Amino acid sequence: MLHEMSWTEAKRYFVKNDIAIVPVGSNEQHGPQNPLGTDHLIAKAIAEETAKRTKILCLQVIPFGVSSHHKQFWGTVFISSEVFKNYVKDVCLSLSYYGIRKIVMVNGHGGNRCALIDMARELREKGVFVSIFQWWEAANKLSPDLFKPEEEGHAAAEETSMNLILHPQIVNMNEALNEKPRKHAIKMEGVTLPLDTVDETSSGVFGKSTTASAKKGETVLETVVGELVKHVTALKEAKIEDLMQKPKV
Numbered sequence: 522m523l524h525e526m527s528w529t530e531a532k533r534y535f536v537k538n539d540i541a542i543v544p545v546g547s548n549e550q551h552g553p554q555n556p557l558g559t560d561h562l563i564a565k566a567i568a569e570e571t572a573k574r575t576k577i578l579c580l581q582v583i584p585f586g587v588s589s590h591h592k593q594f595w596g597t598v599f600i601s602s603e604v605f606k607n608y609v610k611d612v613c614l615s616l617s618y619y620g621i622r623k624i625v626m627v628n629g630h631g632g633n634r635c636a637l638i639d640m641a642r643e644l645r646e647k648g649v650f651v652s653i654f655q656w657w658e659a660a661n662k663l664s665p666d667l668f669k670p671e672e673e674g675h676a677a678a679e680e681t682s683m684n685l686i687l688h689p690q691i692v693n694m695n696e697a698l699n700e701k702p703r704k705h706a707i708k709m710e711g712v713t714l715p716l717d718t719v720d721e722t723s724s725g726v727f728g729k730s731t732t733a734s735a736k737k738g739e740t741v742l743e744t745v746v747g748e749l750v751k752h753v754t755a756l757k758e759a760k761i762e763d764l765m766q767k768p769k770v
């Protein structure tokens with residue numbers, strides 16, 4: 522962990538390595554049963570476990586993200602997409618000053634994705650290659666028997682199970698509930714609407730959360746950490762020239 526090193530220890534890492542892991546998340550509603558910190562706490566745990574297994578430098582989690590669509594639920598902290606992108610970019614540029622050319626963003630919140638991709642494209646122009654890992658996508662490798670589609674939504678059983686294996690003391694399963702998201706009257710296939718969470722759910726839960734368990738969370742955690750270890754290892758071994766932007770044809 523970068524923040525646990527002295528500058529002399531950090532120097533020893535940076536002169537020998539060109540890769541680092543940066544977890545990012547959000548502080549936003551996750552239904553009545555889950556902590557507001559769900560997205561950054563899960564990203565932090567996955568990133569730190571991967572760092573431990575691969576001996577790659579990991580930074581502190583960036584806890585606040587692009588969450589204004591959750592703001593009607595109390596306690597959500599919402600950063601604009603532009604500010605978030607530039608803040609995370611400055612973190613990455615600080616690392617690149619010390620020779621880091623490969624950065625794995627472990628993103629715990631889907632709402633951060635567009636800003637992170639924009640940032641990654643800008644940084645590639647500057648010679649820094651940023652990949653974005655999202656655990657719930659890596660979890661698609663799991664057997665469909667573990668979670669049904671209605672258990673995979675925001676604050677539903679899959680995400681709640683991750684909280685139950687990582688930090689059960691801040692999950693209150695007595696409050697867990699199931700809510701089928703409402704479909705907006707003008708919503709149809711092929712149309713994206715600028716809706717907020719509150720337009721679709723009153724509790725903040727998208728789907729079924731009562732079937733969550735620590736045992737299921739353990740399976741997800743082990744799977745996604747395994748996938749991230751594979752990605753980080755492959756990125757570490759990749760030649761930087763092969764990751765950089767190609768010249769015009």
Ligand SMILES: [Zn+2]
Pocket residue numbers: 551559560629630675676680
């Ligand atoms: Zn979440």
